[in-house]
Amino acid sequence: MEIASYARAAQAFTALTGVALSKSALQRLVVEYGSGVVAADAAEAQRMVEVPRRQGEQEEVVWRERVIPDSGVMAVSSDGVLIHLRDEGWKEVKTLSVSALLPGGEQGDEEEGTAAAGNGPSLARHSYRAGLWDAATFTGHHWAEACRRGVDQAQRVLCISDGAAWIWGIVFICFAVRVEILDFWHATQRLWTCAQQGSTTPAEATEWVLRQKGALAHSRLRDVLAAVRQLYPRHTLLPTDVRQAIGYLFHNRRRMDYAAFRAAGFPIGSGTIESACKTVVQARMKQAGMRWSRTGAQAMLALRALLLSDRWHELPSFVPPT
Secondary structure, three states: OOOOOHHHHHHHHHHHHOOOOOHHHHHHHHHHHHHHHHHHHHHHHHHHOOOOOEEOOOOEEOOOOOOOOOOOEEEEEEEEEEEEEOOOEEEEEEEEEEEEEEOOOOOOOHHHOOOOOOOOOEEEEEEEEEEOOOHHHHHHHHHHHHHHOOHHHOOEEEEEEOOOHHHHHHHHHHOOOOEEEEOHHHHHHHHHHHHHHHOOOHHHHHHHHHHHHHHHHOOOHHHHHHHHHHHOOOOOOOOHHHHHHHHHHHHOHHHOOHHHHHHOOOOOOOHHHHHHHHHHHHHHHOOOOOOEOHHHHHHHHHHHHHHHOOOHHHHHHHOOOO
16 A cells, blocks of 8 residues: 555565565455445445434434544644546545644654644644545545544544635534634745735745744734735735735634634644645555546545554455455
8 A cells, every 4th residue: 555556566565475466456456445445434424424323122222432532632634635537637635634632742743744842732643534525525524534533522623724615614514613723834825925926026025924924923914914915005906816815814814813823732734634645645646647547546545544544454344255
Protein backbone atom coordinates (compact mmCIF):
# COMPACT_ATOMS: atom_id res chain seq x y z
CA MET A 1 0.00 0.00 0.00
CA GLU A 2 2.93 2.34 0.59
CA ILE A 3 4.87 1.54 -2.58
CA ALA A 4 4.05 3.89 -5.44
CA SER A 5 3.19 1.27 -8.09
CA TYR A 6 1.77 -2.25 -8.33
CA ALA A 7 4.79 -3.43 -10.33
CA ARG A 8 7.32 -2.27 -7.75
CA ALA A 9 5.22 -3.60 -4.89
CA ALA A 10 4.98 -7.02 -6.55
CA GLN A 11 8.73 -7.07 -7.12
CA ALA A 12 9.40 -6.14 -3.49
CA PHE A 13 7.05 -8.88 -2.25
CA THR A 14 8.76 -11.48 -4.40
CA ALA A 15 12.22 -10.36 -3.29
CA LEU A 16 11.27 -10.46 0.40
CA THR A 17 9.30 -13.72 0.45
CA GLY A 18 10.57 -15.72 -2.51
CA VAL A 19 6.94 -16.19 -3.59
CA ALA A 20 6.21 -15.07 -7.14
CA LEU A 21 3.52 -12.38 -7.36
CA SER A 22 2.62 -10.59 -10.56
CA LYS A 23 1.49 -7.00 -10.90
CA SER A 24 -1.95 -8.06 -12.12
CA ALA A 25 -2.41 -10.53 -9.25
CA LEU A 26 -1.53 -7.86 -6.71
CA GLN A 27 -3.96 -5.45 -8.34
CA ARG A 28 -6.74 -8.04 -8.12
CA LEU A 29 -5.99 -8.55 -4.41
CA VAL A 30 -6.14 -4.81 -3.78
CA VAL A 31 -9.52 -4.55 -5.52
CA GLU A 32 -10.87 -7.61 -3.70
CA TYR A 33 -9.80 -6.59 -0.21
CA GLY A 34 -10.30 -2.89 -0.78
CA SER A 35 -13.82 -3.44 -2.08
CA GLY A 36 -14.58 -5.36 1.11
CA VAL A 37 -13.47 -2.36 3.17
CA VAL A 38 -15.49 -0.02 0.92
CA ALA A 39 -18.62 -2.11 1.45
CA ALA A 40 -18.08 -2.32 5.21
CA ASP A 41 -17.50 1.44 5.48
CA ALA A 42 -20.64 2.15 3.45
CA ALA A 43 -22.70 -0.19 5.64
CA GLU A 44 -21.33 1.45 8.77
CA ALA A 45 -22.13 4.93 7.44
CA GLN A 46 -25.68 3.79 6.66
CA ARG A 47 -26.18 2.26 10.11
CA MET A 48 -25.08 5.48 11.78
CA VAL A 49 -27.94 7.46 10.28
CA GLU A 50 -30.68 4.86 10.73
CA VAL A 51 -33.26 4.88 13.51
CA PRO A 52 -32.20 2.43 16.30
CA ARG A 53 -33.76 -0.92 15.43
CA ARG A 54 -35.83 -3.25 17.56
CA GLN A 55 -34.73 -6.82 18.07
CA GLY A 56 -36.25 -9.94 19.60
CA GLU A 57 -39.72 -10.82 20.81
CA GLN A 58 -39.87 -7.99 23.33
CA GLU A 59 -38.76 -5.51 20.67
CA GLU A 60 -35.88 -4.20 22.71
CA VAL A 61 -34.22 -1.15 21.13
CA VAL A 62 -30.59 -1.87 20.23
CA TRP A 63 -28.45 1.24 20.60
CA ARG A 64 -25.02 1.64 19.09
CA GLU A 65 -22.02 1.45 21.40
CA ARG A 66 -20.72 4.72 22.78
CA VAL A 67 -16.99 5.16 22.32
CA ILE A 68 -14.77 7.00 24.80
CA PRO A 69 -12.70 9.56 22.85
CA ASP A 70 -8.90 9.72 23.10
CA SER A 71 -9.17 13.24 24.51
CA GLY A 72 -11.75 15.60 25.92
CA VAL A 73 -11.11 17.81 22.90
CA MET A 74 -11.31 16.17 19.46
CA ALA A 75 -10.67 17.80 16.08
CA VAL A 76 -12.08 17.06 12.62
CA SER A 77 -10.91 18.49 9.31
CA SER A 78 -12.00 17.90 5.70
CA ASP A 79 -10.75 18.79 2.25
CA GLY A 80 -10.83 17.61 -1.35
CA VAL A 81 -8.02 16.54 -3.69
CA LEU A 82 -8.22 15.63 -7.38
CA ILE A 83 -7.19 12.33 -8.98
CA HIS A 84 -7.46 11.25 -12.61
CA LEU A 85 -10.04 8.57 -13.45
CA ARG A 86 -10.13 6.73 -16.76
CA ASP A 87 -13.01 7.89 -18.98
CA GLU A 88 -14.05 10.48 -16.37
CA GLY A 89 -11.16 12.93 -16.08
CA TRP A 90 -10.19 14.68 -12.84
CA LYS A 91 -12.49 13.87 -9.93
CA GLU A 92 -12.42 15.03 -6.32
CA VAL A 93 -11.56 12.70 -3.47
CA LYS A 94 -13.20 13.98 -0.29
CA THR A 95 -10.95 13.33 2.69
CA LEU A 96 -11.51 13.45 6.45
CA SER A 97 -9.06 13.44 9.34
CA VAL A 98 -10.04 12.96 12.99
CA SER A 99 -7.51 13.79 15.69
CA ALA A 100 -7.17 14.08 19.45
CA LEU A 101 -5.91 17.26 21.11
CA LEU A 102 -3.26 16.00 23.50
CA PRO A 103 -2.34 17.88 26.69
CA GLY A 104 0.98 19.65 27.10
CA GLY A 105 4.01 17.39 27.27
CA GLU A 106 2.73 14.82 24.76
CA GLN A 107 4.08 15.01 21.24
CA GLY A 108 2.15 15.91 18.13
CA ASP A 109 3.37 15.44 14.58
CA GLU A 110 5.81 18.14 13.48
CA GLU A 111 5.67 16.99 9.85
CA GLU A 112 1.92 17.58 9.82
CA GLY A 113 2.20 20.99 11.43
CA THR A 114 0.25 19.88 14.49
CA ALA A 115 2.96 20.12 17.12
CA ALA A 116 2.44 23.15 19.33
CA ALA A 117 5.29 25.35 20.41
CA GLY A 118 6.88 24.45 23.73
CA ASN A 119 4.82 22.11 25.87
CA GLY A 120 1.40 23.24 24.62
CA PRO A 121 -1.36 20.95 23.37
CA SER A 122 -1.00 19.32 19.96
CA LEU A 123 -3.00 17.15 17.56
CA ALA A 124 -2.13 13.45 17.27
CA ARG A 125 -3.67 9.95 16.97
CA HIS A 126 -5.06 10.67 13.53
CA SER A 127 -7.51 8.54 11.60
CA TYR A 128 -8.79 9.03 8.06
CA ARG A 129 -11.53 8.36 5.54
CA ALA A 130 -11.31 9.13 1.84
CA GLY A 131 -13.49 8.39 -1.15
CA LEU A 132 -14.95 9.48 -4.46
CA TRP A 133 -18.18 10.58 -2.82
CA ASP A 134 -20.56 13.46 -3.27
CA ALA A 135 -21.11 15.72 -0.27
CA ALA A 136 -24.27 13.91 0.88
CA THR A 137 -22.57 10.50 0.90
CA PHE A 138 -19.45 11.94 2.53
CA THR A 139 -21.61 13.31 5.35
CA GLY A 140 -22.52 9.76 6.38
CA HIS A 141 -18.87 8.66 6.33
CA HIS A 142 -17.87 11.81 8.21
CA TRP A 143 -20.35 11.04 10.98
CA ALA A 144 -19.45 7.33 11.07
CA GLU A 145 -15.72 8.00 11.52
CA ALA A 146 -16.42 10.68 14.11
CA CYS A 147 -18.58 8.27 16.12
CA ARG A 148 -16.01 5.49 15.75
CA ARG A 149 -13.49 7.84 17.41
CA GLY A 150 -15.94 9.02 20.08
CA VAL A 151 -16.07 12.60 18.81
CA ASP A 152 -19.77 12.78 19.65
CA GLN A 153 -18.84 12.07 23.30
CA ALA A 154 -16.05 14.64 23.51
CA GLN A 155 -16.32 17.67 25.74
CA ARG A 156 -15.46 19.93 22.83
CA VAL A 157 -15.28 19.43 19.05
CA LEU A 158 -12.91 21.53 16.94
CA CYS A 159 -13.66 21.86 13.23
CA ILE A 160 -10.60 23.20 11.41
CA SER A 161 -10.81 23.58 7.64
CA ASP A 162 -10.69 26.04 4.76
CA GLY A 163 -13.70 28.10 3.73
CA ALA A 164 -15.38 25.64 1.32
CA ALA A 165 -19.15 25.83 1.79
CA TRP A 166 -19.67 22.05 1.48
CA ILE A 167 -17.29 21.44 4.40
CA TRP A 168 -19.12 23.74 6.79
CA GLY A 169 -22.46 22.37 5.65
CA ILE A 170 -21.37 18.88 6.73
CA VAL A 171 -20.00 20.22 10.02
CA PHE A 172 -23.35 21.92 10.69
CA ILE A 173 -25.22 18.65 10.10
CA CYS A 174 -22.90 16.45 12.17
CA PHE A 175 -22.09 18.53 15.26
CA ALA A 176 -24.68 20.64 17.03
CA VAL A 177 -22.07 22.18 19.32
CA ARG A 178 -18.66 22.90 17.83
CA VAL A 179 -15.82 25.38 17.58
CA GLU A 180 -15.33 26.43 13.95
CA ILE A 181 -11.81 27.54 12.99
CA LEU A 182 -10.81 28.79 9.56
CA ASP A 183 -7.34 27.56 8.68
CA PHE A 184 -4.98 30.50 9.25
CA TRP A 185 -2.92 29.78 6.12
CA HIS A 186 -5.98 29.97 3.89
CA ALA A 187 -6.89 33.30 5.47
CA THR A 188 -3.41 34.71 4.84
CA GLN A 189 -3.58 33.56 1.23
CA ARG A 190 -6.35 36.12 0.74
CA LEU A 191 -4.12 38.80 2.23
CA TRP A 192 -1.51 38.04 -0.42
CA THR A 193 -4.17 38.35 -3.12
CA CYS A 194 -5.07 41.81 -1.87
CA ALA A 195 -1.45 42.90 -1.45
CA GLN A 196 -0.18 41.78 -4.84
CA GLN A 197 -2.90 43.69 -6.66
CA GLY A 198 -2.65 46.86 -4.58
CA SER A 199 1.08 47.20 -3.89
CA THR A 200 3.65 48.73 -6.20
CA THR A 201 6.59 46.41 -5.36
CA PRO A 202 7.00 42.85 -4.01
CA ALA A 203 8.81 44.24 -0.96
CA GLU A 204 5.91 46.56 -0.21
CA ALA A 205 3.43 43.69 -0.60
CA THR A 206 5.44 41.49 1.77
CA GLU A 207 5.63 44.21 4.41
CA TRP A 208 1.89 44.85 4.16
CA VAL A 209 1.00 41.16 4.49
CA LEU A 210 3.24 40.73 7.54
CA ARG A 211 1.47 43.62 9.27
CA GLN A 212 -1.96 42.24 8.47
CA LYS A 213 -1.02 38.72 9.55
CA GLY A 214 -0.11 40.15 12.94
CA ALA A 215 -3.46 41.93 13.14
CA LEU A 216 -5.28 38.77 12.06
CA ALA A 217 -3.47 36.68 14.67
CA HIS A 218 -4.74 39.11 17.33
CA SER A 219 -8.33 38.90 16.00
CA ARG A 220 -8.31 42.43 14.57
CA LEU A 221 -10.17 41.64 11.36
CA ARG A 222 -11.69 45.13 11.27
CA ASP A 223 -8.20 46.60 11.09
CA VAL A 224 -7.31 44.20 8.26
CA LEU A 225 -10.37 45.16 6.22
CA ALA A 226 -9.65 48.84 6.86
CA ALA A 227 -6.09 48.32 5.57
CA VAL A 228 -7.47 46.66 2.44
CA ARG A 229 -9.72 49.66 1.87
CA GLN A 230 -6.66 51.93 2.08
CA LEU A 231 -5.07 49.91 -0.72
CA TYR A 232 -8.19 50.36 -2.81
CA PRO A 233 -9.87 53.76 -2.25
CA ARG A 234 -13.64 53.97 -2.65
CA HIS A 235 -13.46 55.41 -6.13
CA THR A 236 -11.33 52.43 -7.25
CA LEU A 237 -12.99 49.44 -8.89
CA LEU A 238 -11.96 46.31 -7.01
CA PRO A 239 -10.43 43.54 -9.15
CA THR A 240 -12.53 40.37 -9.15
CA ASP A 241 -10.04 38.24 -7.18
CA VAL A 242 -9.66 40.98 -4.55
CA ARG A 243 -13.44 41.26 -4.18
CA GLN A 244 -13.62 37.48 -3.75
CA ALA A 245 -10.81 37.57 -1.17
CA ILE A 246 -12.63 40.23 0.86
CA GLY A 247 -15.85 38.22 0.66
CA TYR A 248 -14.00 35.12 1.83
CA LEU A 249 -12.65 36.90 4.91
CA PHE A 250 -15.98 38.55 5.70
CA HIS A 251 -18.11 35.41 5.38
CA ASN A 252 -15.69 33.43 7.58
CA ARG A 253 -15.26 36.19 10.17
CA ARG A 254 -16.86 34.16 12.98
CA ARG A 255 -14.25 31.44 12.42
CA MET A 256 -11.28 33.80 12.74
CA ASP A 257 -11.04 34.67 16.44
CA TYR A 258 -7.46 33.43 16.41
CA ALA A 259 -6.41 35.18 19.61
CA ALA A 260 -9.13 33.38 21.57
CA PHE A 261 -8.37 30.07 19.88
CA ARG A 262 -4.68 30.27 20.73
CA ALA A 263 -5.44 31.35 24.30
CA ALA A 264 -7.58 28.23 24.67
CA GLY A 265 -4.73 26.06 23.35
CA PHE A 266 -6.45 25.21 20.06
CA PRO A 267 -4.55 24.81 16.78
CA ILE A 268 -5.40 27.37 14.09
CA GLY A 269 -4.00 25.43 11.13
CA SER A 270 -5.41 22.48 9.20
CA GLY A 271 -2.07 20.68 8.85
CA THR A 272 -3.65 17.30 9.61
CA ILE A 273 -5.97 17.35 6.61
CA GLU A 274 -3.35 18.87 4.31
CA SER A 275 -1.06 16.01 5.31
CA ALA A 276 -3.88 13.48 4.87
CA CYS A 277 -4.48 14.64 1.30
CA LYS A 278 -0.78 14.12 0.57
CA THR A 279 -0.20 10.84 2.40
CA VAL A 280 -3.53 9.05 1.93
CA VAL A 281 -4.21 10.19 -1.63
CA GLN A 282 -1.49 12.01 -3.54
CA ALA A 283 1.58 9.99 -2.50
CA ARG A 284 0.12 6.84 -4.09
CA MET A 285 -2.50 8.02 -6.55
CA LYS A 286 -1.05 11.07 -8.27
CA GLN A 287 2.19 9.68 -9.65
CA ALA A 288 3.13 10.75 -13.18
CA GLY A 289 0.72 9.42 -15.80
CA MET A 290 -1.51 7.51 -13.39
CA ARG A 291 -5.11 6.85 -14.45
CA TRP A 292 -7.46 4.91 -12.19
CA SER A 293 -10.70 3.04 -12.62
CA ARG A 294 -13.33 4.23 -10.17
CA THR A 295 -13.48 0.80 -8.50
CA GLY A 296 -9.71 0.47 -8.25
CA ALA A 297 -9.32 4.00 -6.91
CA GLN A 298 -11.97 3.55 -4.24
CA ALA A 299 -10.45 0.23 -3.17
CA MET A 300 -6.98 1.77 -2.86
CA LEU A 301 -8.30 4.78 -0.93
CA ALA A 302 -10.10 2.53 1.54
CA LEU A 303 -7.02 0.40 2.15
CA ARG A 304 -4.69 3.38 2.54
CA ALA A 305 -7.07 5.07 4.98
CA LEU A 306 -7.18 1.84 6.99
CA LEU A 307 -3.39 1.45 6.95
CA LEU A 308 -2.59 5.05 7.86
CA SER A 309 -5.20 5.02 10.63
CA ASP A 310 -3.25 2.15 12.28
CA ARG A 311 -6.17 -0.25 11.71
CA TRP A 312 -4.50 -2.68 9.28
CA HIS A 313 -4.99 -5.52 11.77
CA GLU A 314 -8.75 -5.16 11.21
CA LEU A 315 -8.51 -5.93 7.48
CA PRO A 316 -9.45 -9.66 7.63
CA SER A 317 -12.79 -8.82 9.28
CA PHE A 318 -13.83 -6.66 6.32
CA VAL A 319 -13.50 -9.37 3.67
CA PRO A 320 -15.58 -12.57 3.84
CA PRO A 321 -13.60 -15.79 3.35
CA THR A 322 -13.72 -17.33 -0.14
